[in-house]
Amino acid sequence: MLEVADLNAWYGKSHILRGVNFRVGAGEIVSLLGRNGVGRSTTVKTIMGEVEPKGSILFKGKQIAGKKSYEIAQLGIGCVPENRDIFPGLTVRQNLLLGMKSRKGTSGRESRWTMDEMFGMFPNLGVRADVAGGALSGGEQQMLCMCRTLMGDPELIMIDEPTEGLAPKVVEQVGLLLQEIASRGVSILLVEQKLTIALRISQRLYVMGHGQIVYEGTPASLMHADAVRREWLEV
Numbered sequence: 001m002l003e004v005a006d007l008n009a010w011y012g013k014s015h016i017l018r019g020v021n022f023r024v025g026a027g028e029i030v031s032l033l034g035r036n037g038v039g040r041s042t043t044v045k046t047i048m049g050e051v052e053p054k055g056s057i058l059f060k061g062k063q064i065a066g067k068k069s070y071e072i073a074q075l076g077i078g079c080v081p082e083n084r085d086i087f088p089g090l091t092v093r094q095n096l097l098l099g100m101k102s103r104k105g106t107s108g109r110e111s112r113w114t115m116d117e118m119f120g121m122f123p124n125l126g127v128r129a130d131v132a133g134g135a136l137s138g139g140e141q142q143m144l145c146m147c148r149t150l151m152g153d154p155e156l157i158m159i160d161e162p163t164e165g166l167a168p169k170v171v172e173q174v175g176l177l178l179q180e181i182a183s184r185g186v187s188i189l190l191v192e193q194k195l196t197i198a199l200r201i202s203q204r205l206y207v208m209g210h211g212q213i214v215y216e217g218t219p220a221s222l223m224h225a226d227a228v229r230r231e232w233l234e235v
Helices: 040-047 069-075 092-099 115-121 123-127 138-150 168-183 195-201 219-223 226-232
Strands: 002-011 014-024 029-033 054-059 077-080 156-160 187-192 204-209 212-217
Touching (some): 002 040, 014 212, 029 040, 069 077, 077 138, 115 123, 138 168, 168 195, 187 195
Parallel strands (some): 029 187, 029 204, 077 156, 156 187
Antiparallel strands (some): 002 054, 204 212
């Protein structure tokens, strides 16, 4: 589904990504782990065309490096940024409607997701459907941001730190939603700092350090890689 090879990116003269390589298969949940500042969020932004890339980014076998963000979104890649980027002055319902590209998804088939399903999975959003997004709690805003992205029916969704600052009960809801997304054939690239959720729901994971991939494996193999966790993940 997504293949990244020798990906480099800069902020000004600062070389942030240094030859990043990874892949995400169809319907697979892959986590990108690492401490703050190692380049995980920059990787997502570079794939989405927000940062100029140097290297190869293949989506469904086609090169997307250098395309505009809206072009990449139209191809079927959704992105949930870490800043819970909703429209605070619009209601929950209006936010979701803005995420809906059409009755049919990016592939031309009937969309996997409806507004009623969003409200079914997250009853709090249904109850507050006509409340302004800015009046929601942090957890509700995160749910709204994820649901709005799903309304565009992406085939791959990249989610940056979805559990940051959330209560344990809401974190559990996020985990269940990610598993439901994958069960419908949507690939997920999950950027996370918390090992707990990544180890529980991922098929594979990558660890980043100093702008590079320093480890690739399964949750089970990482649990036995004590040296990797000490050097690249633990505080």
